[in-house]
Amino acid sequence: MKETSSSVYQFLARDRSAKGKFRVRDSGVECSQGVVFHAVDSMGRLTILVPLSTSEVGFVDWNSKALSLEFKSLEFHNELSPFLILQCTDDKLDSQFALLSDEVLDAIELEPTQALRATLSILDRWRRLFESDRPGILGSAQLAGLLAELSILERLVTSHGPKALVTWQGPxxxxxxxxxSECSIEVKATTNHNNMVVTIHGSKQLLAPENADLYVHAFQMEPSPEGTSVPEKIADLLALGVDRLDLLTKLDGAKYSDAHSKIYRSIRFSPMMDKAYRVGSTFPRITAETVYPPEVLEQLSNVSYSVDLGQLQSTPLDLALLHFQSVGGR
Known part of the structure; x- marks a missing residue:
């Protein structure tokens, strides 16, 4: 099994190279012009070095908020050799860059004779994610909610494969x-030890989709140093084969930034209970189906209310038996 870029960078970062030099390690991937290297420079910046032929060298002077790309000749085996240098210039995005590096190496491994094209193609896909404005740091309650959603996603991926990511539509x-196909699922989380009270936002959140059922799947969690963090759950999903960029893009839509992952790793939760509830005619809710006249809801704003799920009968929901239509993906 090929070592992840994250673990290689952690090893390289233990020691710093001399100024203007790189500390490098063979990535285990080769292209037509030689070995592709993981590298860390004297400032600790994570880097991928892709060897090129002289004919491929061109003028590049490109920088974004967190990435740098340039052609440069480096001394290699006592002679100057041309390389494409892709580097992370923001250490807060090191873990995200490690995933980008994995994707670049996978692409070069598939097209070793087209390493430059493969690298630029992957970079083009990932570039927007590195350039997007970073959201603020999520609070404990928000992280508990996200962990709950990722837990449902993990169960779907385990049953249906990586393409089940397409079912996560909240972001x-x-x-x-x-x-x-058969239903929609609204995921809720609470860190209250005493009850399963969850908050509903808006008059449409518990409105069932047309010709399908709606379930609320609720998690009761407690903060615990022995629990699971959101970054760990993300790593679990990646290990199951979920596309790196697609998952990070979804997380970006959920206001989760990998730039804060070091903080998030220390915020952990242990599950106490999780149950599903079908939103039927007796489920307490505020929607156009339960308010008369329904038009009055259009005149209300910032509707928010709480439901005590502990007073309701749960409904078994076997995620392995559900179906979905896969769109795109790989």
Whole structure:
């Protein structure tokens, strides 16, 4: 099994190179012009070095908020050799850059005779994510909610494979967190030890989709140093084969920035209980179906209310039996 870029960079970062030099390690991937290297410079910046032929060298002077790309001749085996140098210039995004590095290496491994094109193609896909404005730091309650959503996603991916990521539609602006053929699922989390009271936002969040059921899947969690963090759950999903960029893009839509992952690793939760509830005719809710006249909801704003799920009968929901339509993806 190929070592991850993250672990290689951690090893290289233990010692600093001399100014103007790189500390390098063979990535285990070769292209037509030689070995591709992981590298860390004297300032600790994570780097990928892709060897090139002289004919491929061109003029590049490109920088974004967190990435630098340039052609440069480096001394290698006592002679100057041309390289494409892709570097992370913001250490807060080191873990994100490590995932980008993995993707670059995978692409070069598939097209070793087209290493430059493969690298630039991957960079073009990832560039927007590195340039996007970073959201603020999420609070404990927000992280608990995100961990709950990722836990449902992990179960779907385990049952249906990596393409189940397409069912996670909350970050895309859908009113429900997960959308499948037979139903939609709204995920809620509470860190209250004493009850399963969850907050509902708006008059449409518990409005069932047309010709499909709606479930609320609620998690009761407690903060615990032995628990699981959001970055760890993300790593679990990546290990299951979920596309790196697609997952990070979804997380960006959920206001999660990898730049804060070092902080988030220390915020952990242990599950106490999780149950699903079908939103049927007896489920307490405020929607156009339960308010008369329904038009009055259009005149209200910032509707928010709490539901005590502990007073309701849960409904078994086997995620392995659900279906969804895969769109795109790899």
């Amino acid at each position: 895309n602006g859908n009113r429900h967190d997960f959308v499948l």
